Amino acid sequence: MAELEAPSAEETTRRKFLSGLIGVVAGLVSTLAAIPAIGYLISPGLKRAAGGNWINLGPAASVTPGVPTPFKWTRQVEDGWVKTVQSGTAYAIQLEGQELKVLSDVCTHLGCRVVWNQERQVFACPCHEGFFAADGRVISGPPPKPLNVLPYRIENGQIQIRLEA
Amino acid sequence: MADAPTPQAGKVQALFHWLDERAGLSTIWRTIFARPVPKTNWFYTFGSATLILALLQGFTGMLLTVYYVPSPDKAYDSIQYIMNEVAFGWLIRGMHHWGATLLVVLVFLHMLKAFFVGAYKYPREMTWLTGGVLLLLALVMGFSGYLLPWNQKAYWATTVGTNIVGAVPVVGPLLLRIVRGGQEVGAVTLARFYGLHIWWVPAIAAAVIAIHMYLIIRIGITAPPDRDE
Numbered sequence: 001m002a003e004l005e006a007p008s009a010e011e012t013t014r015r016k017f018l019s020g021l022i023g024v025v026a027g028l029v030s031t032l033a034a035i036p037a038i039g040y041l042i043s044p045g046l047k048r049a050a051g052g053n054w055i056n057l058g059p060a061a062s063v064t065p066g067v068p069t070p071f072k073w074t075r076q077v078e079d080g081w082v083k084t085v086q087s088g089t090a091y092a093i094q095l096e097g098q099e100l101k102v103l104s105d106v107c108t109h110l111g112c113r114v115v116w117n118q119e120r121q122v123f124a125c126p127c128h129e130g131f132f133a134a135d136g137r138v139i140s141g142p143p144p145k146p147l148n149v150l151p152y153r154i155e156n157g158q159i160q161i162r163l164e165a
Numbered sequence: 166m167a168d169a170p171t172p173q174a175g176k177v178q179a180l181f182h183w184l185d186e187r188a189g190l191s192t193i194w195r196t197i198f199a200r201p202v203p204k205t206n207w208f209y210t211f212g213s214a215t216l217i218l219a220l221l222q223g224f225t226g227m228l229l230t231v232y233y234v235p236s237p238d239k240a241y242d243s244i245q246y247i248m249n250e251v252a253f254g255w256l257i258r259g260m261h262h263w264g265a266t267l268l269v270v271l272v273f274l275h276m277l278k279a280f281f282v283g284a285y286k287y288p289r290e291m292t293w294l295t296g297g298v299l300l301l302l303a304l305v306m307g308f309s310g311y312l313l314p315w316n317q318k319a320y321w322a323t324t325v326g327t328n329i330v331g332a333v334p335v336v337g338p339l340l341l342r343i344v345r346g347g348q349e350v351g352a353v354t355l356a357r358f359y360g361l362h363i364w365w366v367p368a369i370a371a372a373v374i375a376i377h378m379y380l381i382i383r384i385g386i387t388a389p390p391d392r393d394e
Contacts, residue, residue, distance in 0.1 A: 043252035
């Protein structure tokens, strides 16, 4: 293989060294360019929405003992460059001998909104006939878990809740 | 590159040889990169620099479209989002912003060099002319991209810039309405400038660049003139 004129395969010629150098520099530059580009593309997905502020529901005094009382709430949500208002309902319930509880109206099955049915004394989900008791327990239907209990506090007689994300 | 693989050549060489035999990779390499060139100087790198920068503008521009919204009520907000919320958004937008200016400068320097060494003469007139078209396309890119941030400067620069079209005798007012998509610079203007900026001009420019490159490969480049010439 090794001839006098031609450099052997192992020998490092100037040409080989320079093309290797170009390769290394090109690799470094592409890596330097790729890191910001990948970060740029995935960053919105990595951001966790902040736990959120306390949302005002209404006066604690208006909760009828033993009956789930619906409170409408609204909040500002930032969705990228769009600011929207989200709204929903939470039920506050004061059962005998128990502390006040605030229940989410989101069905634990597939996320439909449940409604309190005063006649039948159940939370009824309109989607798949899921029924919950006044304290959120599942009575019948497909829901796998009781209604979510929301963290709350009472400030100046007003019930305030906090939603995850 | 074109060396026949030696018996002890590894799997990579074997794979390359397999591909080369079928796709002619080494011929492509020889034609594009290992083509003979006259003895040149550093001014001859303006062309490659322009090409790389144009590709970089395409890349950063594609990244910007991921978040940018070409609508008057959201354009500015979406850019604020890119600048403040997205990781490296400031960098990507900054590169696109400054790259646009640098591209025009580079295209101009490249043209100056071509003029200085007489590269526009026979048989390279077509290379020169397509280069001239590319300069104009770079300017159209700069002008259409200037509106997209939808801030005061963008809005008024476009108002003034499009007014120039209105100065054409007789058909001026009609042309102005066509360019703006209405009487005033507005939602329609923003949308059509966006379409122009990300689809029409880049597509046309890509085709003209392809012709420009083909001619360079086919005819070759001029040597710098001798002292006595």
